[in-house]
Every structure is written in structure tokens, then in C-alpha cells.
Amino acid sequence: MNGFLRKEFLVRESEILDLYFERNEKAISETASLYGDAVMKISRNILKDESDSEENENDTYVSLWNSIPPQRPQSLIAYISKTARNLALNKLDKRNTLKRSAHKDALSIHELDECTPSNLSVENDADSKLLSETISKFLRGEKEDARNIFIRRYFFCDSVKDIAELLSLSESKVKSSLMRTRGRLKDHLLKEGFIIE
Amino acid sequence: MEKAIGNLSDDLIADAANLKKRKGKIISFYTISALAACLVAVIALTFILSGSKKPTLLVNGEPLEGSLAITENATANVRTADVLPLTITLEIELHKKSEISVSEGNLSVLSGEAYEDKGLSFEGNGTVKLLWNIDAPEEGKSYTLFINEETYATVSYNQGRNVWMISGQ
Numbered sequence: 001m002n003g004f005l006r007k008e009f010l011v012r013e014s015e016i017l018d019l020y021f022e023r024n025e026k027a028i029s030e031t032a033s034l035y036g037d038a039v040m041k042i043s044r045n046i047l048k049d050e051s052d053s054e055e056n057e058n059d060t061y062v063s064l065w066n067s068i069p070p071q072r073p074q075s076l077i078a079y080i081s082k083t084a085r086n087l088a089l090n091k092l093d094k095r096n097t098l099k100r101s102a103h104k105d106a107l108s109i110h111e112l113d114e115c116t117p118s119n120l121s122v123e124n125d126a127d128s129k130l131l132s133e134t135i136s137k138f139l140r141g142e143k144e145d146a147r148n149i150f151i152r153r154y155f156f157c158d159s160v161k162d163i164a165e166l167l168s169l170s171e172s173k174v175k176s177s178l179m180r181t182r183g184r185l186k187d188h189l190l191k192e193g194f195i196i197e
Numbered sequence: 198m199e200k201a202i203g204n205l206s207d208d209l210i211a212d213a214a215n216l217k218k219r220k221g222k223i224i225s226f227y228t229i230s231a232l233a234a235c236l237v238a239v240i241a242l243t244f245i246l247s248g249s250k251k252p253t254l255l256v257n258g259e260p261l262e263g264s265l266a267i268t269e270n271a272t273a274n275v276r277t278a279d280v281l282p283l284t285i286t287l288e289i290e291l292h293k294k295s296e297i298s299v300s301e302g303n304l305s306v307l308s309g310e311a312y313e314d315k316g317l318s319f320e321g322n323g324t325v326k327l328l329w330n331i332d333a334p335e336e337g338k339s340y341t342l343f344i345n346e347e348t349y350a351t352v353s354y355n356q357g358r359n360v361w362m363i364s365g366q
Contacts, residue, residue, distance in 0.1 A: 075210070078214065128201050132204035166216060167216070
């Protein structure tokens, strides 16, 4: 994103956050107008169901309304994306318990099993935070395209086809970029002391 | 890993979230159409230019410009005395597929295998060496060489110089 556009977004985000702090309900419609499509996309990518995705979008806005304030995120898009993703994954967990169609194993995140450290506790927040920081540090060292492809695939759960269209690349190029980035991530995690079996 | 990816740094997520669809490397339909149109234009122009290029005719190795006397010493040989056969050697270079024929006499190909014998004419492209034989030429008549049924050269008797002449159109 170029600097001018980014600045414009930041100004708009700041204005929307002000609305949340004023407890002005317009905050939700403004959020939906700016990031509704992004929230629906991530919801659809995970839930693969239109009605569940719409429900997830609404839940995301409610969650934002309840958490801002006291929180004032530095990046509204990152905050809303994380919220939508977490809520969708939780919904998917519930759905799996109820043995409904879409299954969590089908998510792209499982492509990262090959570089998942075995010496960390899934439930341990400190471990998870350390791993997040290490991966973020690794991604900062990656080239822009490789980094964005990785994040679109594993954070936003985009399909390879969607990423290829977004970046005007062939699907095979996207797949090979993901494969190489996973390889480098595994090496990086091993170098940082994580154990991968 | 799912949780760790979910907590990546905000700036990384914001950058990836705000990616704009790249127009980039995929060639648009309009570009392909424009390229195809240019290609067609180039091919058509090449075809038209090569088609409009006139055939060249060599008589005894010399280009025919205006009129040329066909003398006894030339390869294109004329013997008028006892109404002997008139034999002319022609080398014709064609720039497109054409039909060569004559008003009278016989044509035979000396070299130019690509030329197809169509009975009273030959059809082909490129350079061909022909022998045009007129068994009993008459001084008052003229004999015509046609390319695609259009007069290309004429053989006639020149009374003043007492020789048979060939003239290009």
C-alpha cells in the first residue's frame, strides 16, 4: 500500500475509533463500510458457509463494540481481522463438535504442521506469544510478495487461486512461494531453538 | 501454530489486508487484441507488398526493359529465313503464385521444379526458366506471353531491322 493511501486509511480508522470511544453507534456502520468486505472474506474462507459468515461478521462488530474502549488498537484492520478470524475459528470448533460439514483440518493452516514446534504448549499463552514474535520477525526478513502470500494464506485463509488473482501471479508460483517460505520458516525456528519433529 | 499465526504483528496483517489487486503481469484481453491486430496488419502488408511486386523477366540473362532484339547470336534464337521455328529462352521470377501461358506455341520448363504443368500453362512461384517454342512464326502476327491472363511481353517481327523483337509491357 502506498504511503498516501495508508495515511488516508489511518485517518479514517482514527475517526472510527473516536466514534467507538464516544459510544456512537455510527462506529459500527462506518466499520462495516470500510472493512465489511474484509471481515466477510475471512469469515467465508474459514466457515465456508454464507449464513455462518454473516453471523460471524455481526459477532465481530459486537466484539469490537464491547472491547473498544478500553482498547484502542493501533491498526483497526489488523484488530478487526484478528477478531473475525478468532471468532470464526471458535465457531468452526463448535461446529466440529456438532459434526457439521466443514472441518478444521481442511484449513490452510495445517500446511504449517511441518514447521510446528513440538516443544511448545498449545494452551500456553507465553509459548504462543513467543512463537508469534519469532514468526513475525522471520516474516519481516522475507521479501514483500513472499510475506504477503504467506499471511494471506495462513492468517486470512485465502485460497491459492484468490492469492494468485490478487497478486497477478500464477497459482504454481504462489504454491512454490508458500513451499519455500515454509522451508525457510522451519530453518528459522530450528535456529531459534524450537524443536520440530 | 494456529494461535501463533493469529497473533502476528499488526503491521504485517494490516499490510497484507490492504493489498490492492495488482493489474501487473497478466496480459489483458485488450493488449492481446491489439497485438493480434498489429500482427494481422503486418502479415497483410507483407502479403500485399509481395503480391504487388511485379514479376521480372530475363531474356538471355538480360532484364527486359522496353524492347529487345532477339538476334541470331542470342540464346533466344530467331530464325526467320525459311519460317524456321522461333525458340526463346525466358527466365521469369514471380513473387506470388501465378499462371504463365502464351497465345501460341509451346512452353516447356527448363528449370523450376516447383512449377506445375497445367497443360497449356504453368503455375508456380519463384524463379522459372522456360523455353517458348513457336513452330511456324508469321511476320504479320504478334505472340503474347501472359502472366495470370494479363499481357506481360509480346514477340513481333520488326520489318525495318529485319529481326524478331520481344517487348515488355
